[in-house]
Amino acid sequence: MATSPKRGLVLVADDDPTMRLLMLEMLAQVGLDAIEAEDGLQAIARYQSASPDLVLLDVDMPGLDGLAVCREIRQLETHGTVPIIMVTGGDELDSVTRAYEAGATDFVSKPINWPILGHRVLYVLRASDAISRLRIADAQHRAVLAAIPDTFFRMNKDGYYLDYEQGHEASSVFASDLCVGRHLSQVLPPEIAGHMLEQVHSVLQTQHIRSLDYQLPLPGPAPLPARHFEARLVATGPNEVLGLVRDISERKRSEEQIRRLAYCDSLTGIPNRQAFLETLEAELVRSRKANKKFAVLFMDLDAFKRINDTLGHDVGDHLLKAVSDRLRDTTRPGDLVCTNLARLGGDEFTILIPDLDKVEDALNVAQRVKEAMRRPFLLEAHEIFVTASIGISLYPEDGEDCNSLLKYADTAMYHAKNCGKNNAKLYSSSLTMQIMSHVKLEVGLRKALQNDELYLLYQPQIDVASTQIVGFEALVRWKHPERGVISPTEFIPLAEETGLIVPIGEWVLRTACQQATTWQLPGRRPVRVAVNLSAKQFKDDNLTQSVLSALHDTGLPAELLELELTEGTLMDDARATMVTLEQLRGIGVFLSIDDFGTGYSSMNYLKRFDVRALKIDRSFISGLPLDAENAAITRAIVAMAHGLKMAVVAEGVETDAQLVLLEQYGCDMAQGYYLGHPSPPELIPSLLASQRAMAMT
Numbered sequence: 001m002a003t004s005p006k007r008g009l010v011l012v013a014d015d016d017p018t019m020r021l022l023m024l025e026m027l028a029q030v031g032l033d034a035i036e037a038e039d040g041l042q043a044i045a046r047y048q049s050a051s052p053d054l055v056l057l058d059v060d061m062p063g064l065d066g067l068a069v070c071r072e073i074r075q076l077e078t079h080g081t082v083p084i085i086m087v088t089g090g091d092e093l094d095s096v097t098r099a100y101e102a103g104a105t106d107f108v109s110k111p112i113n114w115p116i117l118g119h120r121v122l123y124v125l126r127a128s129d130a131i132s133r134l135r136i137a138d139a140q141h142r143a144v145l146a147a148i149p150d151t152f153f154r155m156n157k158d159g160y161y162l163d164y165e166q167g168h169e170a171s172s173v174f175a176s177d178l179c180v181g182r183h184l185s186q187v188l189p190p191e192i193a194g195h196m197l198e199q200v201h202s203v204l205q206t207q208h209i210r211s212l213d214y215q216l217p218l219p220g221p222a223p224l225p226a227r228h229f230e231a232r233l234v235a236t237g238p239n240e241v242l243g244l245v246r247d248i249s250e251r252k253r254s255e256e257q258i259r260r261l262a263y264c265d266s267l268t269g270i271p272n273r274q275a276f277l278e279t280l281e282a283e284l285v286r287s288r289k290a291n292k293k294f295a296v297l298f299m300d301l302d303a304f305k306r307i308n309d310t311l312g313h314d315v316g317d318h319l320l321k322a323v324s325d326r327l328r329d330t331t332r333p334g335d336l337v338c339t340n341l342a343r344l345g346g347d348e349f350t351i352l353i354p355d356l357d358k359v360e361d362a363l364n365v366a367q368r369v370k371e372a373m374r375r376p377f378l379l380e381a382h383e384i385f386v387t388a389s390i391g392i393s394l395y396p397e398d399g400e401d402c403n404s405l406l407k408y409a410d411t412a413m414y415h416a417k418n419c420g421k422n423n424a425k426l427y428s429s430s431l432t433m434q435i436m437s438h439v440k441l442e443v444g445l446r447k448a449l450q451n452d453e454l455y456l457l458y459q460p461q462i463d464v465a466s467t468q469i470v471g472f473e474a475l476v477r478w479k480h481p482e483r484g485v486i487s488p489t490e491f492i493p494l495a496e497e498t499g500l501i502v503p504i505g506e507w508v509l510r511t512a513c514q515q516a517t518t519w520q521l522p523g524r525r526p527v528r529v530a531v532n533l534s535a536k537q538f539k540d541d542n543l544t545q546s547v548l549s550a551l552h553d554t555g556l557p558a559e560l561l562e563l564e565l566t567e568g569t570l571m572d573d574a575r576a577t578m579v580t581l582e583q584l585r586g587i588g589v590f591l592s593i594d595d596f597g598t599g600y601s602s603m604n605y606l607k608r609f610d611v612r613a614l615k616i617d618r619s620f621i622s623g624l625p626l627d628a629e630n631a632a633i634t635r636a637i638v639a640m641a642h643g644l645k646m647a648v649v650a651e652g653v654e655t656d657a658q659l660v661l662l663e664q665y666g667c668d669m670a671q672g673y674y675l676g677h678p679s680p681p682e683l684i685p686s687l688l689a690s691q692r693a694m695a696m697t
């Protein structure tokens with residue numbers, strides 16, 4: 001007869017050889033291997049050496065009986081429990097009880113029913129294997145639970161905790177013995193308990209997962225930060241839910257940090273552009289529904305760039321923080337109106353004033369802000385003075401969307417700056433027309449160079465003593481195709497603002513040098529050409545190369561090119577100025593200071609800069625000879641310049657009396673309408689020729 005596959009190893013311990021033989025035969029028929037032991041001591045030895053899967057143990061054995069062997073095996077066990085079947089001489093209750101107390105798994109009574117012995121052993125092995133797997137699964141389950149930080153609970157539909165397993169990272173607010181068997185209203189605050197019970201009923205009704213967030217204060221002697229929790233509920237039956245509770249306090253802190261990074265200005269801590277735009281959008285919706293008005297104030301510091309450039313960005317950052325603090329104090333919620341403050345970037349701030357009753361309320365806030373900014377800021381041993389320009393737009397009068405309101409407030413702010421700074425201006429539609437005109441003019445100026453719309457006029461400079469022309473000042477003009485000739489006072493500031501002054505200045509330099517070469521004829525006195533350098537040109541890294549290139553390409557000798565600079569340009573960065581002046585002096589050009597007397601006028605710097613000439617500003621010449629103060633200033637400038645070995649040029653000479661007085665003071669050169677109007681280049685040769693003819697007569 002074929003035998004079944006081997007299913008395990010059985011230790012048979014019995015002092016009766018016949019019983020052992022029969023047991024081995026029955027075990028073999030069900031596919032089990034077996035080893036024998038004749039007595040108790042041998043049984044223990046075989047157990048230790050062979051590690052059987054099951055032990056068949058006779059109770060009555062000489063020496064060490066079966067009960068003693070059973071107890072010894074149980075003491076030797078280290079990994080799991082080996083099933084032990086005791087073979088007893090009867091089924092008396094006392095024998096069975098003693099067998100189980102010794103650690104037996106099952107028992108078989110004599111006489112043995114041999115046909116079922118093997119199957120009974122198999123059943124015990126299967127049961128033992130199942131128990132072993134359950135133990136492993138339970139151990140794994142507990143290991144998983146121990147590794148999960150979340151808390152689990154079971155709850156019935158009425159809100160009573162059926163089970164509660166706290167996660168290892170959960171807050172110790174609740175323990176299992178405080179929850180199991182109790183209603184959640186006895187565990188959680190009433191509002192949270194009510195909300196959770198609603199979710200329990202919803203889960204049981206819909207069979208969908210539900211979640212809720214809640215916040216619990218931590219118990220302790222001192223108030224501790226509240227903890228945030230998230231509970232997720234899933235139905236596990238018609239009347240029962242499984243809940244998973246996670247401590248999300250750290251996540252909430254991270255979310256708050258992210259929110260701060262996204263919506264708070266990193267430097268000042270007040271709301272940033274994104275936060276303000278969202279607040280403004282919400283206010284638009286609210287005011288539209290409630291038929292309310294509000295105002296947007298756009299503030300810009302008037303002197304911030306100068307402070308950044310002169311004192312450094314660290315001081316600039318500290319100033320922005322101080323400005324933010326002062327604005328917070330000035331626009332506190334307890335004021336006449338409740339305001340929302342934000343920094344849009346740089347030195348730009350916005351203020352939202354909701355529920356506006358009248359325009360004067362917005363103007364009053366702007367006035368308070370201006371007054372607050374005018375008070376000095378004490379930062380790192382520096383006493384800093386700034387002013388603010390503020391533009392105001394109104395909803396719904398000026399616009400009904402965020403972009404329009406911000407744009408119009410910005411437009412009004414620039415108008416405030418153009419009106420002298422430290423101003424607050426309301427937006428009006430005429431401002432937009434001005435801005436559009438300004439933009440259109442800028443577009444036209446960008447095309448002016450490429451379309452040959454710029455041209456030069458030249459005003460003669462004469463030697464006061466001989467009245468001979470010694471040079472010409474190049475003056476740029478713009479003939480717009482639609483507007484005609486545009487005043488330099490209109491387009492030169494625009495060129496400075498947009499940076500176009502650099503390419504325009506380079507064109508002026510090259511064109512003036514080219515035209516000046518045509519004035520130099522054999523036998524005639526050399527004639528110099530003077531070109532104004534703007535502050536941006538002077539700071540341009542390519543200035544020296546541009547001058548060299550213009551002289552080289554046109555062939556004009558360097559000594560016949562005069563470069564005029566203002567005092568402000570020279571004083572802006574004294575160290576860099578010295579380097580640039582040294583480079584220009586190395587080329588050999590003539591250097592002069594334009595509009596002298598209207599800027600810093602520092603004797604120390606004049607000496608260090610080592611320029612060749614000063615041009616007295618026309619404001620000092622216009623009152624001569626009657627204005628005694630201007631006369632004294634002019635005489636002093638001439639004396640000072642000669643003391644520093646500089647020539648002096650007087651601008652704006654319009655009368656013979658002025659020229660006579662300047663000659664008395666020893667002024668070297670002069671220019672003005674009395675001596676010659678700015679003329680186109682084609683008239684210069686005839687002007688020089690007529691002067692030469694007069695000199696020869």
